[in-house]
Amino acid sequence: MKALAMNNPKKFGRVAVMMGGSSAEREVSLKSGAAVYEALKCKGVDAIAIDVTGSPIEALAGLKIDRVFNIIHGRGGEDGVLQGVLEVLGIPYTGSGVMASALTMDKLRTKLCWQGFGLVTPKWCLLEDEADLDDCIEKLGFPVIVKPAQEGSSIGMSKAGNRDELQKALIVAEKYRCDVYAEAWVTGKEYTVAVLDGDDCMDAGGKVMHRAITEALPVIRLETPNAFYDYEAKYQATTTQYHCPCGLSPEQEQSLKELAVTACKVVGVKGWGRVDVFIDDLGQYQLIEVNTVPGMTDHSLVPMAARQAGIDFNELVWRILETSCG
Ligand SMILES: Nc1ncnc2c1ncn2[C@@H]1O[C@H](COP(=O)(O)OP(=O)(O)OP(=O)(O)O)[C@@H](O)[C@H]1O
Ligand SMILES: [Mg+2]
Structure with a gap:
């Protein structure tokens, strides 16, 4: 043809x-x-x-x-x-x-x-549950951005500037039923x-x-x-x-x-x-x-x-x- x-x-x-x-x-x-x-x-x-x-x-x-x-x-x-x-x-x-x-x-x-x-990417910390928060604070300090690993359009993401906000950000991100991580704020x-x-x-x-x-x-x-x-x-x-x-x-x-x-x-x-x-x-x-x-x-x-x-x-x-x- x-x-x-x-x-x-x-x-x-x-x-x-x-x-x-x-x-x-x-x-x-x-x-x-x-x-x-x-x-x-x-x-x-x-x-x-x-x-x-x-x-x-x-x-x-x-x-x-x-x-x-x-x-x-x-x-x-x-x-x-x-x-x-x-x-x-x-x-x-x-x-x-x-x-x-x-x-x-x-x-x-x-x-x-x-x-x-x-290749360089911001430091991160996996947040499996609240027990990981202290580890995360020690590793990354503040501020951080908390993300569901498998969402897009910024859905489920929040910036956290203290422990209380980090805890709340984790609760928001967890709803999306995938791994959640915090990333060092750039x-x-x-x-x-x-x-x-x-x-x-x-x-x-x-x-x-x-x-x-x-x-x-x-x-x-x-x-x-x-x-x-x-x-x-x-x-x-x-x-x-x-x-x-x-x-x-x-x-x-x-x-x-x-x-x-x-x-x-x-x-x-x-x-x-x-x-x-x-x-x-x-x-x-x-x-x-x-x-x-x-x-x-x-x-x-x-x-x-x-x-x-x-x-x-x-x-x-x-x-x-x-x-x-x-
Ligand atoms: N480490 C960071 N420091 C500061 N801001 C960040 C960081 N990571 C993400 N952001 C902000 O959050 C926005 C969304 O982040 P990211 O691109 O990871 O999410 P997404 O939901 O997958 O986005 P997309 O809609 O492009 O799929 C970024 O465009 C940026 O403005
Ligand atoms: Mg993006």
């Missing part, structure tokens, strides 16, 4: 945009999904929207689809579970595979990998770096298996009057400022981009993603986390960085879809 032209939307076949899911980030995912679906339609792609409310297997049952654009944030979509289902069904999908999705969904274990590779500037596709990785027969991330988009600096970039600052506030260009020198921005690419490679992230990182007051880079299914509403961070690079939203969605190999 004659190969389809690179820019022919038919080359993707029928694309299911899987969105929603049942994590705490469901509402954000529905917005991202609607924007992605519209973009694919604009590009002439044969797309269908699927709101996954229960089992993804049931959601796909009886549908004839050729690939999946996965835009389910959080557990069930970003954690390797959906990726495993799609692997078994033999359906190509966007973004990272099972291993990297599962690993990076857990921010604490991601930090362990980065540390093992010699004073400095906050950045986020989007990464997008790269070189094809072929199998012996020349079939594209996956793409290695090699390209970082322009860096964004985030600024909020809130204590940190919390849920309100992310989705509701009008006071959050996004600086892109980020204000770093070209050399510094380049080194931050290289760090983000390395941070992705260390944990096996593929296709696309977004790395959150601080530069602390001493000039030290401090890796915070990597998202493998970042927000894709038209005011989300990856589209913002892409725009700065001259890639409009529809084109970005196309490029992410191209990372679904098979």
